[in-house]
Amino acid sequence: MALTRRMIREILVLFCILHGVSAMVNKCPANLLSPRSNSTLDLVPNILEALADYRPCEPGDPLCLCHAATITKDLEPYSDKGISQDMISQSKRQGTLYKVIRRRIFRQEHCSHPLRCSSVEDVLLEIAGDLPDLEFVLNVCDWPQVPFLSGLSGPVFSHSTTALHLDIMCPAWSFWTVFGPKLQQYPHGLGRWDWMRQHIAAAATRIPWKSKKALGFFRGSRSSPDRDNVVILSKRYPNLVDAQYTLYVADKFSSHILTSDPAEELPLADHCQFKYLFSFRGVAASFRLRHILLCRSLVLHVGDQWQEFFYGQLKPWVHYVPVASNASVEDLAELLRYLRQNDDLAEEIAERGHQFVWMHLRMADVLCYWRKLLQEYSKLLMYKVKLEPGFYEVSNTKAVQIYRG
Known part of the structure; x- marks a missing residue:
């Protein structure tokens, strides 16, 4: 593997020398030709290998091809035998049943999270x-509902999932809401993604890379023990990272972590003032990832268990x-020191993260994904959908009527 990476590096160095460009920012990857730092850590081979394998999405993407592979993967378990009415009957226990009939939207009365x-x-x-x-059945709880070991008990649409589940991923409710976790209720909640992306991107423009604080940063509740070490690091090396809990839930393994009062929350746009932003899972996927990628700060994404559709x-x-x-x-301290010593390299990754979200996670892309997902899903239904008693019609005016048969 070391030889393979060295060969890849040498080839890309030669390419950059001859052509004077890199795939994403029209220049050779930063520090490629610079002397090594004193750190034993070397991320350049990882980056070069990833760039060599990466195939960027087409700009615009009117057919949702950028994210289409996720739809294919999630629907593949049902591709051979289709989806029966009995399967939907089983799935109803895991969420809220929606029906689309003659281009009108209906749903059953009960929803565990109405907003x-x-x-x-x-x-x-x-x-x-x-x-x-x-x-289809929509799960609006935080956790996926179809464990892999349960087999194909029935399809359930969920906002995040893991490799140990068979849930079908759909864009989170938080893309289109003014309600969300307290940390992110500024200026328009966690969602209304079209508003928030403009707001955060504007903040990123006002704070260029050279003006950002060369610190790691995290604010959030202790919803996962994965977050503990960066908070400990902040106490041990405050010159490297500013990481504090805004809400603390103690357990027998963590009494040493927090000895002071919880920190004040900071609006997501204000996170853009720091160069290195930590992204952690919470009780499930953390919906902040797309927001902090827009900051033009380098995102340090911890763990890969939880997934969203993009x-x-x-x-x-x-x-x-x-x-x-x-x-x-x-490990975290060494990583942050390395990134400080390889500032141009860190900036380039941060810019690529920003460009991906800005170009390929627009509200138009979210709508396109929902549309393509439901169109492809509908081809798997092996029966004719009928309206049943006890369903509300969803309307633009929110004036709902119940169908009683």
């Missing part, structure tokens, strides 16, 4: 005119730096 359902319904109403008749086209070393979920305090 999340309402946010998804805003999206469905946008694309209803392009949908065939279909029905993660498949985000590539480690191309758009962000991957960090193992069990990385030690000293």
Whole structure:
């Protein structure tokens, strides 16, 4: 492997010398020809190998091809035998049943998180005119509902999932909402993604790379122990990272982590003032990843268990730096020191992460994904969808009527 990486590096160095460009920023990767730092850590081979394998999405992407592979992968378990009505009957226990009939949206009365359902319904109403008749079960809880070992008990649409689940990923309710975790209720909540992306991108423009603080940064609740080591690192090396909990839930393994009061929250746009932003899972996927990538700061993405629908086209070393979920305090310290010593390299990855989200995660892409997902999913239904008693019609005016048969 070492020989292979060295050969890749030498080939790309030669390419850059001859052509004077790199794939993404019209220059050779930073520090490629510079003397090595004193650190034993060397990320250049990882980056060069990732760039050599990376195939960027086409700009615009009206057919949603950028994220289409995720749809194919999630629907593949049902491709041979299709989806029966009995399977949907089983799935109803894991979420809320929606029906699209003659381009009108209906759902059953119960939804465990009404605001999340309402946010998804805003999206469905946008694309209803392009949908065939279909029905699907939407899970609005944080956790996926179909463990891999359970087999194909029935399809469930979930906002995030893992390799140990068979849930079908769909864009999170948070793309289209003004309600969200307290940390991110500024200026328009976690969602209304079209508003938030403009707001954060503007903040990133006001704080260019050279003006950012050369610190790692994290603010959030202790919703996962994966976050502990960066908080410990902040206490041990405050000159490297500013990481604090805004909400602390103690357990018998973590009493040593927090000895002071919880920190104040910081709006997501203000995270852009730091060069290195940590992204952690929470109880499931953290919906902040897309926001902090827009900052033009380098995202250190910890762990890879949890996925959202767009993660498949985000590539480690191309758009962000991957960090193992069990990385030690000293591992994190060494990484941050290396990034400080290789500033141009860090800036280039940060810029590629920003460009991906800005160009390929627009609200138009979210709507396109929902549309393509439901159109492809509908082809797998092996029965004719009918309206049943006890369903509300979802309308643009939110004035709902119940169908009683």
